[in-house]
Amino acid sequence: MATPEELKQRIEAAIPGAEAEVTSADNVHFQARVVAAAFEGKNRVEQHRMVYGAFDPGELGGAVHALQLRTETP
Amino acid sequence: MSDNPLRDAIAEAIRDNKVILFMKGTPEQPMCGFSARAAGAVQATGVPFAAVDILPDPRIRQELTAISNWPTTPQLFVDGELVGGSDIVVEMLETGELHEVLGAEKPAEAPAVTSEADASGPAPLGIENRLG
Numbered sequence: 001m002a003t004p005e006e007l008k009q010r011i012e013a014a015i016p017g018a019e020a021e022v023t024s025a026d027n028v029h030f031q032a033r034v035v036a037a038a039f040e041g042k043n044r045v046e047q048h049r050m051v052y053g054a055f056d057p058g059e060l061g062g063a064v065h066a067l068q069l070r071t072e073t074p
Numbered sequence: 075m076s077d078n079p080l081r082d083a084i085a086e087a088i089r090d091n092k093v094i095l096f097m098k099g100t101p102e103q104p105m106c107g108f109s110a111r112a113a114g115a116v117q118a119t120g121v122p123f124a125a126v127d128i129l130p131d132p133r134i135r136q137e138l139t140a141i142s143n144w145p146t147t148p149q150l151f152v153d154g155e156l157v158g159g160s161d162i163v164v165e166m167l168e169t170g171e172l173h174e175v176l177g178a179e180k181p182a183e184a185p186a187v188t189s190e191a192d193a194s195g196p197a198p199l200g201i202e203n204r205l206g
Binding site: 044045048049052055057060061066067068069070 | 146
């Protein structure tokens with residue numbers, strides 16, 4: 001089962017320079033706030049896709065049932 | 075006729091509906107909190123929209139994700155473009171961007187119902203109100 005710490009590390013590894021705060025009450029539903037300079041010049045859909053890139057196909061909606069996401073630039 | 079009629083049908087629905095929301099359940103009876111929030115946000119703009127329930131057949135979600143390159147549901151499309159999932163849609167409602175994207179009249183600064191709204195708010199659009 002994924003933990004918030006594991007998701008934080010994966011998101012930060014997928015987006016160089018990103019800082020992620022990840023929380024979860026049940027290790028199935030997660031909330032993440034990701035701040036990254038790499039988001040600059042990208043719309044929200046592109047920003048969220050970059051974060052989703054840290055996950056395997058089928059993982060979101062599967063083991064990670066829900067990821068509530070907020071992306072920001074520093 | 076392509077060899078993937080379901081994908082064609084989804085692509086056609088996205089193309090033919092100015093505003094279309096793919097969700098779990100229906101706006102009247104959403105089957106997931108995220109879908110409920112996305113539907114509620116679009117409803118809050120007052121703009122009519124098409125809604126597709128993805129639950130009846132798992133292939134709908136599969137094909138939708140293949141088209142949109144977006145892993146989760148709900149998904150809101152406007153003018154054939156993916157606007158986002160529930161987090162983005164709700165965030166855009168809060169900032170007023172959703173009204174902009176949907177071509178809706180912007181809400182007053184304080185969306186809460188106030189008795190002063192009549193004095194400062196936009197005039198009602200109904201034509202009968204201008205004839206009196």
